[in-house]
Amino acid sequence: MFFVDTIETASLGNRSYLAGGRRAAAVVDPPRDIDRVIAAAARRGVRITLVVETHLHNDYVTGGLDLARVTGARYLVPAAAQVSFARVPVADGDLAGVDDGLALRALATPGHTPHHTSYVLTEEGRDVAVFTGGSLLIGSVGRPDLVEPRLTAGLARAQHASVHRLADELADTVPVLPTHGFGSFCSSSQAEGSATTIGDERGRNDALVKDVDTFVAELLAALDDVPAYYAHMGPANAAGPAPLDLTPPDPADAEEIARRLAAGEWVVDLRSRVAFAEGHVAGSFNFEGEGRLATYLAWLIPWGKPVTLLASTAADIADAQRELSRVGVGRPVAAATGAPEDWAGTASELRSSRRSDFAGLAAARERGEDPVVLDVRRNAEHRAGAIAGAVHIPLHELRERLGEVPPGVVWVHCAGGTRAAIAASMLDAAGRGTVAVDDGFDAAARAGLRLTVPAP
CATH class of the missing domain: 3.60.15.10 (Ribonuclease Z/Hydroxyacylglutathione hydrolase-like)
Incomplete structure (x- = not known):
């Protein structure tokens, strides 16, 4: 049998x-x-x-x-x-x-x-x-x-x-x-x-x-x-791929994290988008370890660029390292566990960011705040329906097109919240004020936001 x-x-x-x-x-x-x-x-x-x-x-x-x-x-x-x-x-x-x-x-x-x-x-x-x-x-x-x-x-x-x-x-x-x-x-x-x-x-x-x-x-x-x-x-x-190396990366302290950020390397915070918004190291990017980490990090990072991982536990680091290895991202150059306070040399290196939903975006528009709305969904998703007046830059193009995002506080949305959090962290690292819309896109119409079908 x-x-x-x-x-x-x-x-x-x-x-x-x-x-x-x-x-x-x-x-x-x-x-x-x-x-x-x-x-x-x-x-x-x-x-x-x-x-x-x-x-x-x-x-x-x-x-x-x-x-x-x-x-x-x-x-x-x-x-x-x-x-x-x-x-x-x-x-x-x-x-x-x-x-x-x-x-x-x-x-x-x-x-x-x-x-x-x-x-x-x-x-x-x-x-x-x-x-x-x-x-x-x-x-x-x-x-x-x-x-x-x-x-x-x-x-x-x-x-x-x-x-x-x-x-x-x-x-x-x-x-x-x-x-x-x-x-x-x-x-x-x-x-x-x-x-x-x-x-x-x-x-x-x-x-x-x-x-x-x-x-x-x-x-x-x-x-x-x-x-x-x-x-x-x-x-x-x-x-012919080489045998997999899952030995733990070298530990990094606050000084090394700051040095790697200053060198333009990627420091990736694997915690949930909620935890990241509450407090994170300035300049770090948020790719949730529980999300499609390999797909989105490997898609966005310049190929071969060194990456340092930040997470709550060593197990979270190990899981992420295994996941990234599956798509050829090399062994992390360093890693740190704990909390943002452990990873930042001074309080000035800690940042927090805002989160909301589509109802919050609608309320901001009603108050006359004229928020910049950034849609980071893929082209096919955008073509099926988009918020009127939104700027559309797919997440995988955002790193090269940050200069196209209009001035002002940027409300970033996707279809569910994961990609919006990644995009918001990239804008935050570039010094922009952001609000990550953590909501399903089907809630946009219910919140009273006008949807359009973009012209081909």
């Missing part, structure tokens, strides 16, 4: 899989922190004999090469992927044994990347699951625009054909187990649900219900920006 265990990296919107039988197992698209995979195999009492990549990932650093080295497993990578390390090249139709009666069959499914390969899990020759990586997702497909702009349209058409191949060759009852699509920006859109089958997708997935021209046109029109760090993930995975 076979099993499939899911190893979820919810913060990146991805899943890895451990699939096997009584004695041995394969790992599909492993995460950078391979200790989680090894622990899952230990709980099952199985030996990892295969490590399998569906493609060279553009959204995270793989742990595949290191996992294969540590376990002695064969490392299967699509043959057409250009890599700088030894691996077992996989081509369409190849069969790799996992355990007695259990095997993986390679199925070429280009689209997310030119070399993308899905793997059908078979038991005694019967198809029992398919690992679809960034091909067929739950109610969606993987983006075709992460490799090379000139290839995007062709990859979109290939994605349509690949999804049809999966639906044509596999039974409706076969479970579909994708890597992306649970909040990952590698997905072209997000759908409800955490499980699906070929039959489920046949009736609802755009790639299966729309003709290729309509599908491609709509897919390309809906693509939005992707995190800037994606540009570094493919090359890192092709070169």
Whole structure:
């Protein structure tokens, strides 16, 4: 009897899989922190004999090469992927044994990347699951625009054909187990649900219900920006990532924190946005450790810039270090725990900032304060509806466009509060007065704020 265990990296919107039988197992698209995979195999009492990549990932650093080295497993990578390390090249139709009666069959499914390969899990020759990586997702497909702009349209058409191949060759009852699509920006859109089958997708997935021209046109029109760090993930995975280093960073005192801020380095406060607003070191940025830390910090920080982490506890630092390592952010140069009073040399180095909601913004307008409203949502969110008179600068563009924010106290909003807090901390570090709107965007209309649909 076979099993499939899911190893979820919810913060990146991805899943890895451990699939096997009584004695041995394969790992599909492993995460950078391979200790989680090894622990899952230990709980099952199985030996990892295969490590399998569906493609060279553009959204995270793989742990595949290191996992294969540590376990002695064969490392299967699509043959057409250009890599700088030894691996077992996989081509369409190849069969790799996992355990007695259990095997993986390679199925070429280009689209997310030119070399993308899905793997059908078979038991005694019967198809029992398919690992679809960034091909067929739950109610969606993987983006075709992460490799090379000139290839995007062709990859979109290939994605349509690949999804049809999966639906044509596999039974409706076969479970579909994708890597992306649970909040990952590698997905072209997000759908409800955490499980699906070929039959489920046949009736609802755009790639299966729309003709290729309509599908491609709509897919390309809906693509939005992707995190800037994606540009570094493919090359890192092709070169072969080094083993992960999770040794604790060096401790920093108030003097070192001040020195690093003065040098223009990033000092990141991982506490909640509420705690940050109540008191923080002047010049520090607020990226909540409980939020999508890796996505937003790696997206905004200049690549390779040293980062110092501030948090309440050492466990918070360790969690953040692990999270950032998954997207290739190097080991923090320093860290400090405790409270803002411990991190600031003098009281003058401590700041507080304001928080409110959309009702507070509406009241400020009614009082005639004429607040500057800054919308830091992504372009697609803004196009769907925006507060009249708001300045729109997506969060990932704000660092380069701070000079475009009009003078005055800036009320910053996003869709829920997380990105607004990040943006407010960046403006605060630049000496601007801010109010972070910690509220869901659907509350804006209820507060009486006039919404408009921006012109294309």
